[in-house]
Amino acid sequence: MTPTLETKYVFTITAHIGNVTSAGDIGTGVRRIIPIVGGEVKGTINGKVLPFGADFQIIRPNELIELEAKYAFETDDGATVYVENKGLRFGPVDLLQKLxxxxxxxxxxxxxxxxxxxxxxxxxxxxLMEHIFVASAARHADRVVIDVHQVM
Structure with a gap:
């Protein structure tokens, strides 16, 4: 029998974002680049999101969005942590267009x-490098809020 999967909340990353740049339809969807311009980390780890990096997205024809964000944060005690965050955003087309x-x-x-x-x-x-993490996120006009959970 295998161990039961459980998760534990560890921290929230709030990534402030800049204006969207689009490379247009690349044949498999629309490529968008959204700069990450700062933010904060709060929870088990506290710190600030550094003002560089971006979320590289492909919006598929049905509005399914594949995301790949690359950025870093600095903890309150001076450690730099690189983040590579891949995921999906999907929902009713009218709501995704509002977003x-x-x-x-x-x-x-x-x-x-x-x-x-x-x-x-x-x-x-x-x-952080010795565990798997999953996250639930929310997109707002000027930021993305990411609740990070450690898989136990």
């Missing part, structure tokens, strides 16, 4: 889940 226009949408109506991966050379935070 694209920057209009508010109830996050409970949108499926937005990710799998963040962390890298750091700081000994205190090596545990």
């Amino acid at each position: 694209k226009r920057g209009e508010p949408v109830d996050p409970k109506l949108i499926y937005f889940r990710t799998v963040p991966k962390f890298e750091t050379g700081h000994e205190k935070y090596r545990w």
